Amino acid sequence: MVVDTQNEKPRHRIQLNKVGVKDLKTFLITERSGLRHHIIPRVEFTIDLPADLKGVHMSRLVESMTEVISEEFSIYKSVEELQNRILDALSVKHGFKRGEIIFDFEFSYASKTPASRKRTWEVCDITASTVKAEGKPNIHCAEVRVIGNTVCPHCMANNHGLTHMQRAVGTLGVEGTTDQIPTYGDMIDVIERSFSSPTYSLLKLEDEMHVTKEMYDNPLFVEDVCRNILQKAKEKFEDLTLEMYAEARSLESIHKHDVIAQGQIVVNGG
């Protein structure tokens, strides 16, 4: 006979917000518009725990996820759809008022060099999460982080056109219901167009000249890049209803530290 320790009374009756697994790596496949993505996400999957229960049955969380991921004949068309299914599967196995599943993963996409038009492969970082709470529609958050650059307009204005520039990271996060989340490709496009210039794995000499010219023509503070991301996201996603936030981070070439700018905005496409 099994002793169900998790269902005993806890010594201290304190409600817990999040209990579950973290830094679990697994494997899944999505397919949208004929593009198949194999993803190895780092997973955090948690539920709330009432004050009068000692523990969560952790294996039911992992089992729900593994069963949904391994189902044959069903390729999910988005991470959001997959996460909805996992939370639905869990709700049959384990009670919760609020469940949340977060995937962190790398995402690859094809690009073209700007002048020589050669093919390149680029990779960005994504965090995608879903919250299922009693009596509410599921809410997703998709955060995309892409590398570009910044060029200092203050130094340029005071230094006869010469200035410092550096690698930068742009972040766009969007939060909304399942049918409102844009594709990662559209989010990447917004971020790349917000830098002094986008960056590429491969640049032949003519491409390098092109990127360098674009940088000098387009000097931007992190403050400018952050506002660009928010403004361009607002325009691109004007038909959607989303809370959005952005960050620009610059790995300063004249300092050992970074500089950052963060902001947020709401679009209401309804």
Place this chain on the structure above:
Amino acid sequence: MVVDTQNEKPRHRIQLNKVGVKDLKTFLITERSGLRHHIIPRVEFTIDLPADLKGVHMSRLVESMTEVISEEFSIYKSVEELQNRILDALSVKHGFKRGEIIFDFEFSYASKTPASRKRTWEVCDITASTVKAEGKPNIHCAEVRVIGNTVCPHCMANNHGLTHMQRAVGTLGVEGTTDQIPTYGDMIDVIERSFSSPTYSLLKLEDEMHVTKEMYDNPLFVEDVCRNILQKAKEKFEDLTLEMYAEARSLESIHKHDVIAQGQIVVNGG
């Protein structure tokens, strides 16, 4: 004549929440009760930026910090006091409605092995921050992360006393005004007493037997450790007014992933 690019109008009039430096490493000294600590924090220091200004004068942030840290004849007795002074110094150089400074650092403390009573040195991780907002008292957050262990009570109950155990990390965060923040030593003590057993750099055989016995005598889920931290903090800091949160994370020995539990609580010592 200097062109003051930062004071120009931005292209997109969007207010930004946080603009400043990140991952800046610096050096400072605190001294309390005769104990001197040299600290090399990783710093994030940001202010808000109104919608109609293009940029923040970043060098004024760094200058405020460097001046306060380098002042001679003044050793600060706590990180909170030092951060208050830096934010005050900045408010003379640069306008802001909300300023925030965050230090991440390692903190060393002496301990004794549990049976042989030899001296050991232990190190934990700390994040300490201060927010200065218009018309409000400064609010600090101190978060301490200490390594201990957990022992699975469910496996023990179903397996004739045999069970799995593992390294764990306990976190306690407290938020309050300057005179309410406890010492790091008291926070470390709360966390260490919340595990199945505390851990030590040095353990002679008799100490190892002692720690192992304590572990088997005290099987705890992460849920239990998290609640222990909250309960013991509530008791220890009952005379203070603080918002508190805790996390326990277990680096499962039978899995490749971790399990976590998070909760929060308020003490009102007034």
Place this chain on the structure above:
Amino acid sequence: MVVDTQNEKPRHRIQLNKVGVKDLKTFLITERSGLRHHIIPRVEFTIDLPADLKGVHMSRLVESMTEVISEEFSIYKSVEELQNRILDALSVKHGFKRGEIIFDFEFSYASKTPASRKRTWEVCDITASTVKAEGKPNIHCAEVRVIGNTVCPHCMANNHGLTHMQRAVGTLGVEGTTDQIPTYGDMIDVIERSFSSPTYSLLKLEDEMHVTKEMYDNPLFVEDVCRNILQKAKEKFEDLTLEMYAEARSLESIHKHDVIAQGQIVVNGG
């Protein structure tokens, strides 16, 4: 007219061992025995630079890799084969005496829970490299890192069968020519059988009992795990000619630090 700065004389005539790109992320596909793997490696790709040349044409390294990866109608059956092809492609575009390409990536594989026989997905870390040097066959190094656990036999022997246990990481590296490198699956198998017990993403109660029993039946120091890996690799790969090394690392549950053991061995299957 293009100025070819790289071909100028350097200020200081010092030969350099390795010049190239690092932490470049790209995307590739391998397929062996019907199993297709999408991989996002972090790449280091370098060549030597003679004392009388100022620089390497870095874009030719990236171009060689991108062209080989993007070729249609050709799926590579192993990372080694792919890396050979990239180094061959580079040797047409750029002179070098020694070229080296290193991929770091995560690798997923299906497993079964030990008692309930449910499917699980496991993920390990791999570093795979190829060196092409003048007048020698290409040499590959494949290093696989898998998570398992250790159980202390010294504490068990002195403590009436009670002991501490913890998560551990086992590493096996093999070095040899293209036709001698074993599959990652065989290397994972060697490592998993060398721990006190392997670990799993998913464990139902009966599996947890099974794993815990295996751990108590099989107490091992990191020294034992390291020697197990070397011995089992020697037996499994006895028909191959390889230099091999191993490491076991234990995330001690009674300490805040890890313990490690490293060794090496040669098998000569000729």
Place this chain on the structure above:
Amino acid sequence: MVVDTQNEKPRHRIQLNKVGVKDLKTFLITERSGLRHHIIPRVEFTIDLPADLKGVHMSRLVESMTEVISEEFSIYKSVEELQNRILDALSVKHGFKRGEIIFDFEFSYASKTPASRKRTWEVCDITASTVKAEGKPNIHCAEVRVIGNTVCPHCMANNHGLTHMQRAVGTLGVEGTTDQIPTYGDMIDVIERSFSSPTYSLLKLEDEMHVTKEMYDNPLFVEDVCRNILQKAKEKFEDLTLEMYAEARSLESIHKHDVIAQGQIVVNGG
């Protein structure tokens, strides 16, 4: 009666190169020329293990280190001197043919801004190790990593003086006997003078102009920076006998990846 499991015969008679502790954090103080440094190193401390012994007595390693660090009335004047003492202390407690101790830590130093001459605090990363092997003098390795920048000379030559620039990391490693190891300050100085320009935590506008001008006047590939470090170290340490290696790494502003150059050299001051 204690069972000494470590002294039993192992199942597989394989000699191990390194057995010991890793990622142990401790606390120590050095003082040279009146400058006191509190250091929190991450420690790896290992010895070899003969084929016929099952295990190392790990606690003796930690005990040797803790006793030497905690001795009163004795402040060590260098990390090398301290590491020699720890290895000597261990050799009394535990047999070994080869012992190695490695400290990784952050090191802070005061600097001046280049034009306004204000004080700044800078921080670099250091790895310092000592090997004690039978019948040989102790050999130390000191590796210092400092942040600066690079400016592309190829792009500048082909683009009417406009070019891209970026943050860079310079590394200098030296290996020699106790009396040959230079100070960290001298090693930092060599690296800082090898970049297009050094970097600073604090830069007022006049400093920023100064640094930017220096960058455009001094375009350098990573290959140039690496050779500069080796050449300047050779000149600065010409009276010493050292094996030296260097790396320059550039966080390219036009790419998502880094570029690196590595070389080595010997100085024989005898």
